[in-house]
Amino acid sequence: MRTDRYLAEATPSLSRSRVKGLMEEGHVRRNGQVLRSPADLVRPGMRFEVAPPAAVAARPASQSIPFTILYEDDTLIVLDKPAGLVVHPAPGNEDGTLVNALLAHCGDTLPGIGGERRPGIVHRLDKDTSGTMVVAKTEHALATLSADFAARRIERSYLALCWGVLSPASGDLDGAIGRDPRDRKRMAVVDRGGKLALTHYRTLKVARMSVSLIECRLATGRTHQIRVHLAQNGHALLGDPVYLRRIPAAARLLPEPERRAALDFPRQALHAAVLAFVHPATGVTLRFETPPPPDFTTLQRMLFEE
Incomplete structure (x- = not known):
């Protein structure tokens, strides 16, 4: 076995790339001598010392x-x-x-x-x-x-306020995501050169056939994934400064002041509500759920008359 691989397996706190870096910097010794070659093979009886410098x-x-x-x-x-x-x-x-x-x-x-x-x-x-x-x-x-x-072993769930009503009420949004060829600062669903992206969604509430509160679960984790998939399907997030380029027709269905509050929301209405994963040290599954911040919940109450 290569020395870098052996030492990485023997010291779980260090990645293989970190071990290679330590070897190249002279912080690994084999039988008392500095070893700088990660590819050298391990033989029975060898003694290794790994001494990472202080961070x-x-x-x-x-x-x-x-x-x-x-x-x-x-x-x-x-x-x-x-x-x-x-x-x-x-x-x-x-x-x-x-x-x-x-x-x-x-x-x-x-x-x-x-x-x-x-x-x-x-x-x-x-x-x-x-x-x-x-x-x-x-x-x-x-x-x-x-x-x-x-x-994809991590559970992630988001709450989002988007324009319009999704049909069907629950389902999947897919399409490879890459840089928008017309605007490199944006992402887009592209035909070539993108990365596979899949978003599961579920409609929780609908306000006057104008705004939907939805739950989104990520099967993949691409840049701006939820924002891009919803905008691509005509349901951009409220307040999205990048993917909402014009006043949506659905806004006309809202009375004042709800319409003005929805149109003036100063950021994309997206909140990472749930995160669950296996603790890397203990193996115990941890799950966390947080409510949206006050600006989100205030708008939500106004739109859905809670």
Whole structure:
């Protein structure tokens, strides 16, 4: 067996790519001698020492930004992300992100991922989408949860307010998703070059044949998947600044002030309500459910007269 593979299996807290990096940096010894070749084969009687250096501070600065914690241990943290909070630093959003907030919250309790003291972002929510997220604290948790997401072993359910009435009331929305060839900042259902995407939906309530409250469950996890699939089928999310390009005809069916409140909703009306997964360290299934934030529930009550 290759040395990098052997050591990765022997030390579950380190990924194979991390082991290779440590070898190349001189942090692995075989029988007392530095070993830099990941492809060398393991033989009986060999003794290996793996000595990862202390995690260095992450490049993003830690910033005290409030967020709601649903669960936390030494392996991971589950949170309720508020709408308006970007998950990861990027051009245009170098700070003030969830990563900055997690660095401030976790501090020195982060063991480090890839040699850097930082949280492991397993999945993302759009800036203006609220709801449940899980973030890894260790390399093993990041690798395990990422694999579970890729294999569709994670339960994810969203609540959405969309224009119009879907027919049938429940079913599937599919279509490969890729970059919109006419606007590279948008995603779209494309004929070529996209990735398979499947969204299961169920209508929960309908207001005046104009707005629907639906539950969406993801079979895949593509960028903007729910937003793209609904818009493609003529049922864009209320408030969606990217995929709702004109006032929908269904809006005429609403009386004032409901129509104005629906048209003026300042973000896509989407909330990640349910998240369930197997804990990568304990093997116990964890399930979390959060209600939508006040702006969503206020609009919902107004439209459905709750």
